[in-house]
Amino acid sequence: MSWIAPTEPLQLVKFRLVGDLFAIGAARYAMFQDLFPFRFHVDAATVAAIGLWSLALYLGFSPVSDWVIHQLERWFNYAERSLYTSQDEFEKTKAARESQNAFYASLFSIVPFLITGGLLNYGVELSLGRSWALSVGMIVCLGAGVYELGRRAGQHDES
Template identity: 45%
Template sequence: MLSLPVDFDTATIAGTALWAIALYWGFSPFADRVILAFESWLGENSPAASLLSVVPFLAAGGLAYYSLTLSLGDSWAVSLGVLAAIGCGVYELGRRDSQASE
């Protein structure tokens, strides 16, 4: 049986998801380019392109969570993920508002 070196408990899943959301919102212009790249491969307005565009951010979120877990601990990694998601969400709202007013 294949055994993974990382224990996937609820804190790991939540922390990775929070960091992925924060990175997705924080780098939303890059996320839009990733979606366009996947749409060019899979077809215009493909729902699969939108779903696949999250994969790089999940990987980066997992790395962020894992590195913070190693350095600060589980609870800090999740707490900082919550703060990052809130901060990047506010940033994204402000960025879209400023684009709409131009």
Template identity: 60%
Template sequence: MLEILPFSFEINTVAIAGASLWSLALYLAFSNLRDKVTDLLDRWFNFAEGFLYTSKEEFEKTRKARESQNAFYASVFSIVPFLIFGAIANWLLDLGLGGSWGISTGILACMGCGVYELGRRDGQSEE
């Protein structure tokens, strides 16, 4: 099974875990940015899909289903910038503090940002 590929590569699971934790923390902390990115991607998907149709009637007939599907895709793809910045944050922590600090501080950041998000939503519901 290992001889299928003519080359070998190692997967750094510690870096993947640290980057994932930091991206989750950033995703929770920056909810306004998350919503703006999702809306921007949703608008762009709806705009770009308009060029795929030659008939205006067919375009209008499938509008509701396409917009729902594009909203789903936008919410999934809105994670990508946070994954990139989470990987950068983890890499900087690895450079500055050492290998295991990315995961340790990522867990703390996730807990802190989760509490912040719960408090922010509770404050919004009281208004």
């Protein structure tokens, strides 16, 4: 067995790999842009601010988010029940389906908060300007996190 010495230094190979990965990512982005007949720009700061607002709403209104999860879980279970014709077949796989529906409900429960967070972020951008949107989102997210920690500690002390 012979050992072949590399013809290029290791640093150059590493940069070539990173460049190739960047080219693949750019090609995928270009393919995504070619899907639509128009161009749209997604600002990273806006996406981050909407995410922070959504997290703040999700934490600040956690009883509402729990209610949304419960309602979505009920609806998923009801909708899936209509797909089965046999009661025996339905009962056989009930536990697995209900846990899967609970997972999907927890994933989809963020959608109303994302929409509301986007609207609130848009309102902050209109009123205070674009530079304040991310800052206010961070402040509100920190405040909602502290509120949720205090709320849970209060519930723990009561029980």
